[in-house]
Amino acid sequence: MASADQFHIIENCLKCPLREDRLFCDLPDDVLKDLQEIKATSFYPKGVLLCLEGQPARGVFILCTGRAKLSTTSADGKSIILRIAEPGEVLGLTAVIGKTSYEATAEILEPTQANFISGQDFLHFLDKHSNVGMRVAHQLTHNCRCAYEEIRSLGLAKSVPEKIARLLLKWSERPLKVVKTKPTEIAIRVTLTQEEIAQFVGTSRETVSRTLGDFKKKGWLNIRGATWYILNKPALEKLTNS
Amino acid sequence: MTGITSLFSLFPYSRLVNSVQRSNELYDLLAPEVREELARYEEAKTVPAATALIRRGVPPEHLVILDAGSVEVSFQTGKGLLSTVVNGGGKVFGLREALSHMASEADIVALNQCQVKLIPQRRFTAILKQHPEIYAALARLLSADLKVAQDLLRRAPRKSSSAKPK
Numbered sequence: 001m002a003s004a005d006q007f008h009i010i011e012n013c014l015k016c017p018l019r020e021d022r023l024f025c026d027l028p029d030d031v032l033k034d035l036q037e038i039k040a041t042s043f044y045p046k047g048v049l050l051c052l053e054g055q056p057a058r059g060v061f062i063l064c065t066g067r068a069k070l071s072t073t074s075a076d077g078k079s080i081i082l083r084i085a086e087p088g089e090v091l092g093l094t095a096v097i098g099k100t101s102y103e104a105t106a107e108i109l110e111p112t113q114a115n116f117i118s119g120q121d122f123l124h125f126l127d128k129h130s131n132v133g134m135r136v137a138h139q140l141t142h143n144c145r146c147a148y149e150e151i152r153s154l155g156l157a158k159s160v161p162e163k164i165a166r167l168l169l170k171w172s173e174r175p176l177k178v179v180k181t182k183p184t185e186i187a188i189r190v191t192l193t194q195e196e197i198a199q200f201v202g203t204s205r206e207t208v209s210r211t212l213g214d215f216k217k218k219g220w221l222n223i224r225g226a227t228w229y230i231l232n233k234p235a236l237e238k239l240t241n242s
Numbered sequence: 243m244t245g246i247t248s249l250f251s252l253f254p255y256s257r258l259v260n261s262v263q264r265s266n267e268l269y270d271l272l273a274p275e276v277r278e279e280l281a282r283y284e285e286a287k288t289v290p291a292a293t294a295l296i297r298r299g300v301p302p303e304h305l306v307i308l309d310a311g312s313v314e315v316s317f318q319t320g321k322g323l324l325s326t327v328v329n330g331g332g333k334v335f336g337l338r339e340a341l342s343h344m345a346s347e348a349d350i351v352a353l354n355q356c357q358v359k360l361i362p363q364r365r366f367t368a369i370l371k372q373h374p375e376i377y378a379a380l381a382r383l384l385s386a387d388l389k390v391a392q393d394l395l396r397r398a399p400r401k402s403s404s405a406k407p408k
Contacts, residue, residue: 075397082395094392097385103392126378133377140384141338147391148347151317151324 009113010064011041022088024062024135031129038125039115046191050091050106050114057095057102059118063087066112069196070104081192081200083146084109086174090139096122097136109191161211163201165236168221172230186230190223266307266332266359267386271379276369283365289356296335296350301343304360306335311356316349317394324394327353337383340366 010016013032019025027035039062044050050061053072063085070082070091082104085091095102096119117125126132153166168188176187194212198205215221220236222229230236269277284307289295295313296302308330316325335350340363370376 072392072396080396082392093381094385094388097382098389100389103389126381130374130377133379133381134374136381137341137377137384140381140388141341144338144384144388144391145342145344145347147388147395148317151319151391151395152347153319 009041009043012036013039013115016064018064018087023139024088024090027129027131027135031131034125034129038121039117041113041115044108044112044114046108046110048108050108051102053103053105054101057092057100057119059116060090060092060096060122061106062115062117063089063091064113064115066114067109067191068106068112069109069192070106071199072104079199081196082150090136093136093140160201160203160207161214162240163203164197164208164211164215165239167197167200168228168230169233169236169240172233176227184231186233188228188230189226190228191226266309266334267383268307268334268337268379270332271382272376276373276376279369279373280361280366283361284359286357286359289352289358291352291354293352293356294349295352295358296346296348298347298349299345301345302336302339302363304336304362305340305366306350307359307361308333308335309357309359312353313356314351314353316351317347326390326394330356334383336363337380338387339363340370341380
């Protein structure tokens with residue numbers, strides 16, 4: 001394994017210890033051998049733009065580790081954060097399969113390893129292996145469901161606190177396992193700025209700041225850098241149900 | 243949904259014999275033998291305007307192939323209905339639900355008299371198991387569906403509020 005910037009790069013998909021945990025990567029060895037032939041592995045620091053909305057699609061990115069922020073521009077010119085892409089996701093599928101431009105801008109949120117596959121190679125790979133088609137179809141189904149869920153929930157939250165509480169509860173579904181917490185606490189890693197959280201929930205940075213301050217005063221939340229501690233999950237749940 | 247007739251319960255369908263369109267967005271991507279196999283289970287129907295082809299919150303029992311006519315695809319949001327119109331020409335509905343075995347997120351309602359073909363979901367799933375190469379075609383269609391969803395999301399009105407927690 002090569003190492004860059006204290007980050008362990010897994011160059012060989014066949015030896016990747018994470019492959020069974022990833023929907024796309026949990027493929028038979030012969031298929032992974034083909035994948036190994038067509039992918040280029042890179043390490044990206046925080047802030048790098050993997051692809052830009054409107055840019056002609058060059059290929060797909062498989063997020064091996066790390067996360068990326070997917071954003072787009074609304075009809076009224078505002079930046080909207082669509083969602084946070086998690087490890088194992090394939091980015092750029094819609095654009096490559098449809099041979100169009102990227103639908104969203106993908107920005108790296110934390111040190112990330114990603115495999116790039118050119119559009120032509122990916123489409124050939126997709127046609128050659130039915131189990132790749134199956135995984136891609138399932139990921140697209142999931143992505144569609146997330147998009148429609150987002151559409152459905154637009155306007156449902158009555159207040160910014162409720163929207164932020166929803167966001168925190170969603171993030172708490174992926175707690176940090178390496179951080180020691182009390183049984184009632186949940187540690188999460190938040191790499192979004194307050195401005196980005198504001199874009200996520202459709203409000204101003206100042207309102208996000210004020211709301212987080214209120215949550216802290218009430219003893220619901222503790223923020224230590226990028227590690228946030230949800231101290232009172234039932235209170236957040238109650239807020240979203242009120 | 244007042245005035246909407248349920249496709250699968252109330253309407254006395256008429257079977258089309260000669261004017262069935264053989265091509266649609268799914269079949270166009272499949273090998274002839276797979277197309278033929280799917281076609282064996284097709285049921286062609288003509289439905290009137292306001293017929294609900296797929297209902298939100300209900301797992302559809304059929305794939306719906308829209309051969310002719312227009313449908314409205316609508317989603318309930320916190321701010322009301324968000325909808326888009328799809329005009330005939332071989333659009334297939336119910337594919338995502340066939341893969342996920344989940345309920346539909348959208349209502350799909352005929353805007354005028356439509357010619358449709360129905361394929362039972364369980365038949366489609368069985369054929370998918372026999373012919374996994376269909377997945378590559380599904381990926382292409384779902385990719386287009388996702389683009390529609392992302393466009394809707396982009397167009398959707400957003401509310402900002404600065405209310406404090408109670």
